Amino acid sequence: MTAGWGRARQNDIYGAGVHGRKPVVPADFAGLERRARTVMSARAWAYIAGGAGEGRTMTANREALDRWAIVPRVLRDVSQRSLEVDLFGTRLPAPILFAPVGAGGLAHPDADVHIGHAAAELGVPYIFSNQGSAPMERVAAEMDAVRPGAPRWFQLYWSVDDDLVDSLVHRAETSGAQAVVVTLDTTMLGWRPQDLALGSLPFARAEGIAQYTSDPRFAEIVAERTRAAADSTERQEISVGAIKTLFAIARNTPGALLRNLIRPEPRVGVQTFLDIYSRPSLGWAEIASLRDKTSLPIVLKGILHPDDARAAVDAGIDGIVVSNHGGRQIDGEISSVDALADVADAVDGRATVLVDSGIYTGADVFKALALGADAVCIGRPHMYGLALAGADGARDAVANIIAELDLTLGLSGHTSVSELDRDALKQIR
Structure with missing residues (x-):
């Protein structure tokens, strides 16, 4: 004691x-x-x-x-x-x-x-x-x-x-x-x-999803969804806010910033998290x-x-x-x-x-x-x-x-x- x-x-x-x-x-x-x-x-x-x-x-x-x-x-x-x-x-x-x-x-x-x-x-x-x-x-x-x-x-x-x-x-x-x-x-x-007053959901900016972006199974799911998204013709709205969010996602995702800005996986990863994180x-x-x-x-x-x-x-x-x-x-x-x-x-x-x-x-x-x-x-x-x-x-x-x-x-x-x-x-x- x-x-x-x-x-x-x-x-x-x-x-x-x-x-x-x-x-x-x-x-x-x-x-x-x-x-x-x-x-x-x-x-x-x-x-x-x-x-x-x-x-x-x-x-x-x-x-x-x-x-x-x-x-x-x-x-x-x-x-x-x-x-x-x-x-x-x-x-x-x-x-x-x-x-x-x-x-x-x-x-x-x-x-x-x-x-x-x-x-x-x-x-x-x-x-x-x-x-x-x-x-x-x-x-x-x-x-x-x-x-x-x-x-x-x-x-x-x-x-x-x-x-x-x-x-x-x-x-x-x-x-x-x-x-x-x-x-x-x-x-x-x-x-x-x-959060709603600010329109702020951290996970939509890849904040707080590091357990997922570092997970091999999650990477498999994102890869499957990325391939499927490549065949989509859906157009995304472009705005200043969307561009800022894109940069946030790129910064908060493992890998080089410039590469993350170009490749679709970081954006697909965020949407995948939002879709599947909870049951x-x-x-x-x-x-x-x-x-x-x-x-x-x-x-x-x-x-x-x-x-x-x-x-x-x-x-x-x-x-x-x-x-x-x-x-x-x-x-x-x-x-x-x-x-x-x-x-x-x-x-x-x-x-x-x-x-x-x-x-x-x-x-x-x-x-x-x-x-x-x-x-x-x-x-x-x-x-x-x-x-x-x-x-x-x-x-x-x-x-x-x-x-x-x-x-x-x-x-x-x-x-x-x-x-x-x-x-x-x-x-x-």
């Missing part, structure tokens, strides 16, 4: 303050969000900070946390504390994961490589985004350079092409992934007014078939109803992420924290339970763990840190959360996150 996280982080910041240096990454989420907005483009801000519809689900995520209050206990020896947890046989220094965020390149070039670096420095997992801005192999290599065998998982969007699913899972295994996280709640994009008909039969594709633990992300949680456990699923996709899919949806307790009760220890969406601070993590989560996935905070300072910013944003969790644990009279249950909280409204 160690008492290091909170005090060490405070010492780093206060020590720098002696020399007049203030942290680039603010220690509070509101400040972090404000500062990140000043350096992010309008398109990046809309995609990463925006939510579905009128933003009611994002608001609900925060209000749900505010309905629970921490009730400290005193006169306990909390000089030694442990944040360690075991997830699928891996001992982690803290119950925190870097959540997958698509099209991270909007916030910082080679976003996924920097996020992987940050996660490896902290020793906690990064869930590789299926809609990443760098191939998983590059991210894995960067993580191993920082910390050999650094923990990493892989997020899977189930394509309409089963061979592509097989290829992505195989690559994840080869890249050292320790679990496959199937995202269930994005079989189609939600109604996102911030609206996804059902339990496909999930069951994943057992034939991999021996890795299978985690289902996007479960909010206890009956779905029970069905997942009955199907032999290893883990669940209670998630509403950060409020980005359905307006007026139940908050993840409101769903968490019922899902945890339904699972009853038979599977690992994680949670995300609206969890921005160490105190938030404390509450989520007390309500039944085994670990928490952090999304927007690390993206805002990334926008401010690359890998160092992503690391510091999450290090601040871990540090606050450590201090909150001790100040509330606890010595281990494994002790936390609902007795540590009181519902106040």
